[in-house]
Amino acid sequence: MENFLLLTHPATGGLATLAALWVFVDTLNANEASEARIKKASLICAGLIWLTYFLGGYLYVMDYAADKEIIKAGPWAFGHNYFMEVKEHVFLMLLLLATYLPIAAFDGIASNKTARKIVLWVSGLIVPTSLSMEGSGAIISLAVKIGLLFKMKGG
Amino acid sequence: MEQTELGKYTRSFGLSLGITSVLSALLVILKETNEATVLAWMKTATLHHWVTHGLINLVVFVVLGFVLSKPNNGDGVKISANTLSICIAGSVIISAILIAGFFR
Numbered sequence: 001m002e003n004f005l006l007l008t009h010p011a012t013g014g015l016a017t018l019a020a021l022w023v024f025v026d027t028l029n030a031n032e033a034s035e036a037r038i039k040k041a042s043l044i045c046a047g048l049i050w051l052t053y054f055l056g057g058y059l060y061v062m063d064y065a066a067d068k069e070i071i072k073a074g075p076w077a078f079g080h081n082y083f084m085e086v087k088e089h090v091f092l093m094l095l096l097l098a099t100y101l102p103i104a105a106f107d108g109i110a111s112n113k114t115a116r117k118i119v120l121w122v123s124g125l126i127v128p129t130s131l132s133m134e135g136s137g138a139i140i141s142l143a144v145k146i147g148l149l150f151k152m153k154g155g
Numbered sequence: 156m157e158q159t160e161l162g163k164y165t166r167s168f169g170l171s172l173g174i175t176s177v178l179s180a181l182l183v184i185l186k187e188t189n190e191a192t193v194l195a196w197m198k199t200a201t202l203h204h205w206v207t208h209g210l211i212n213l214v215v216f217v218v219l220g221f222v223l224s225k226p227n228n229g230d231g232v233k234i235s236a237n238t239l240s241i242c243i244a245g246s247v248i249i250s251a252i253l254i255a256g257f258f259r
Contacts, residue, residue, distance in 0.1 A: 053209075061203045085258045088205055089183045090251055092212050093176050097247065099216070100172045107165045112158040114236035118165060121240045125247050 002063045009056040010137050013130055016048035016098065020126035023101065027109060027119045035110040038119070042105035045126065049098035053091070060088065070147035071140070079143020087136040094129045097122055161239065163231030167223035168216075169239045170232060173246035175216040180250035182208060184257050 022041045026034050064084075071080040101122050107115035161169075186194040186204060197204035224231045234242070 057206070057209070061206060082258050086255050089179070089208070089254045092179055092209055093247055093250055095209070096172050096175055096179075096212065096216055100168055103168050104165050107162040108158060112161070114159055114161050115165060117236050117240060118161065118169060118243070121244055125244060129247075129251070 002059065005055050005059040005063075006141070009052050009059060010134055012048050012055060013052040013133060013137075016045050016052060017127055017130040017134070019045035019048060020098075020101070020123045020130065023105065024120060024123040024127065027105075027116050027123065030109045030116055032110045035108075038109060039102070039105050042102040042119075042123075045123075046098045046102050049095060049126075049130075053095055056091075067140075067144045070151065071143045072147075074143065074147025074150040076139075076143035076146045079140045079147075083136045083139045083143075087133055087140070090129065091133055094126065094133065097126050097129070101126065159236075161234075161236055163224050163229075164220070166234050166239060167231045168220035169243055170223055170234060171216050171219035173239075173242040174219060175212055176246045176250045177253075178215060179208070179212050180253040182211065183254055187257065 019041050023038055023045060026038045026041065030038060068080050068084075071077060071084075101119070104115060104118045104122055107118075109115045109119055186197055186208070194204055197207040200207045201210065226232050
């Protein structure tokens, strides 16, 4: 179960990033033909971020304690002390951004220039924030691996 | 004809997002610097302090979003798109810097 969650939560996060990028690019030239598509993409983005929150959150709350001990005892203790601490708290802002995205996207963006501007800002913030979550996750999983190797060598 | 005014929920929840984001970053600093009181309470309130933190954020975001949609005879808080964009982007960036700087 833990391994399944380890694989699925960055996958849903990655797909959410693509959905946000889709919203951003489509909104640059939004018109009546693309409005429905942008609305759907914004809902997909929000849904995937919420799914990532539940999958990653379950893993973090129920299973992460053992990994945390391994990381903190190893040479890459910053994997937890910095990257996980920042990741778990910045993610909460990402959740707010993704929840807000459909609210702005449903504000008649085909005929409302100002709503398009807000959608561009929000989707534009989601993409780099999500990517930084993916990068932090990679560092944390590598910190566990290095911690285990360190432990096996009697460190 | 091109519209130039944002809907009331775009304005109210956008402003709520900005405020909640900064409050969330300040809550990180508050709980991490008060482990015996704030963090201890957040740990016992739910399964985990992070779950409590997430719930506080969501409640503040939703309540503030609806509260800010009520002023001006139900027309919502008045804010221009430029100011709202600056508020959202600025608060998210400042919050991320506060969190990243705190754990450095």
